[in-house]
Amino acid sequence: MSRLPESLEPSAWGKARASAGAVPFDLTVSNPTACGIPYPADLLRALGDDGGLTYRPDPKGARPARAAVAAEYARHGAIVDPDRIVLTASSSEAYAFVLKVLCDPGGAVLVPSPSYPLFDHLLRLEGLRAVPYALEASSGWQPSAPAGDADAARAAVVVHPNNPTGSFVERPAAERLAIARGRSVAPLPLIVDEVFLDYPLDPGARPGTYAARTKSLTFTLGGLSKSRGLPQLKLAWIAVSGPEQEAADALSRLEFVADTYLSVGTPVQRALPDILERGVPVRDAIRARCIENLAAARGIARDHPAVEVLAPAAGWSVVVRFPRVVSEERLVIGLLDHGVAVYPGYFFDFPHEGYLVASLLPPIEVFARGLRRALDGIAAHL
Numbered sequence: 001m002s003r004l005p006e007s008l009e010p011s012a013w014g015k016a017r018a019s020a021g022a023v024p025f026d027l028t029v030s031n032p033t034a035c036g037i038p039y040p041a042d043l044l045r046a047l048g049d050d051g052g053l054t055y056r057p058d059p060k061g062a063r064p065a066r067a068a069v070a071a072e073y074a075r076h077g078a079i080v081d082p083d084r085i086v087l088t089a090s091s092s093e094a095y096a097f098v099l100k101v102l103c104d105p106g107g108a109v110l111v112p113s114p115s116y117p118l119f120d121h122l123l124r125l126e127g128l129r130a131v132p133y134a135l136e137a138s139s140g141w142q143p144s145a146p147a148g149d150a151d152a153a154r155a156a157v158v159v160h161p162n163n164p165t166g167s168f169v170e171r172p173a174a175e176r177l178a179i180a181r182g183r184s185v186a187p188l189p190l191i192v193d194e195v196f197l198d199y200p201l202d203p204g205a206r207p208g209t210y211a212a213r214t215k216s217l218t219f220t221l222g223g224l225s226k227s228r229g230l231p232q233l234k235l236a237w238i239a240v241s242g243p244e245q246e247a248a249d250a251l252s253r254l255e256f257v258a259d260t261y262l263s264v265g266t267p268v269q270r271a272l273p274d275i276l277e278r279g280v281p282v283r284d285a286i287r288a289r290c291i292e293n294l295a296a297a298r299g300i301a302r303d304h305p306a307v308e309v310l311a312p313a314a315g316w317s318v319v320v321r322f323p324r325v326v327s328e329e330r331l332v333i334g335l336l337d338h339g340v341a342v343y344p345g346y347f348f349d350f351p352h353e354g355y356l357v358a359s360l361l362p363p364i365e366v367f368a369r370g371l372r373r374a375l376d377g378i379a380a381h382l
Contacts, residue, residue, distance in 0.1 A: 061087025166312020
């Protein structure tokens with residue numbers, strides 16, 4: 001199997017989106033630094049620490065930085081030993097490191113569908129294949145049985161909360177997924193992506209983290225890109241948990257991989273404790289923006305009874321379900337002519353046509369006008 005796709009050509013929508021350039025109502029934006037979110041002027045002051053001029057690499061990352069990450073998990077109610085944390089340059093790199101530890105080329109990994117369209121690429125680059133398991137809308141987007149051969153799987157990816165459905169993965173559902181190969185074999189290791197965990201949109205939501213899970217080997221992923229809206233700093237992390245000896249062995253292998261790359265810059269590691277503390281207002285502002293836009297989406301949808309806003313429990317996206325009176329591709333390409341960019345559902349592998357995905361990050365005036373135009377575009381086909 002080639003590690004790259006047979007074709008690198010973008011989809012028809014991708015070509016149209018690139019050709020359209022800047023649009024006035026871009027509801028595909030995922031970069032909070034481009035959305036008018038207020039960032040403290042001194043947020044990155046610690047990057048100038050003179051200590052960054054000295055290079056003393058630690059394969060797992062500087063211990064003060066790992067201790068700061070452990071404090072983040074404590075805020076979510078989990079006690080995590082800083083020595084069980086490994087820093088990486090991004091969550092994508094974190095996936096790559098974990099996949100190297102768990103899988104040999106030719107293996108398979110269970111991945112959620114619908115979800116962010118990254119897993120096929122990450123797995124192919126490691127010489128692996130994806131075995132999808134469905135997230136069922138009828139059960140609140142909880143995992144169901146894998147569609148392919150679960151016996152070949154060497155790990156399962158859990159996205160908590162999922163992107164774009166914004167659904168948390170309930171513990172019983174995750175445990176069922178871990179034994180997808182049957183109870184006669186060891187439970188699957190879980191790779192739990194929690195990059196959006198800091199963004200519950202329901203005030204009563206208390207989802208918790210998987211970082212202290214011990215039923216089977218667990219790798220819990222997070223990072224600055226989402227937790228503080230700082231994708232440009234390139235720092236993420238992996239927390240390793242599970243049965244004691246398994247976790248210790250996996251950590252040794254993970255440390256070997258990390259030592260081979262040493263990819264995380266010294267200045268950002270040294271600055272991490274200060275950035276996490278000073279970045280709290282940014283995190284809160286992003287969450288407030290998403291809550292405001294979600295409320296607007298619900299209000300706009302009331303004027304369009306044929307469509308349904310599938311309100312997320314968390315995250316930065318909202319899903320709109322519409323009658324299949326027009327194809328997603330035709331709809332989203334047509335909306336570009338009206339100055340609106342939204343994602344088609346097929347981009348995220350929804351099970352059938354009739355979905356749009358919009359970012360909750362734009363300023364309210366951009367989001368509300370853009371979403372209204374998108375729903376008016378659907379209504380024109382009814």
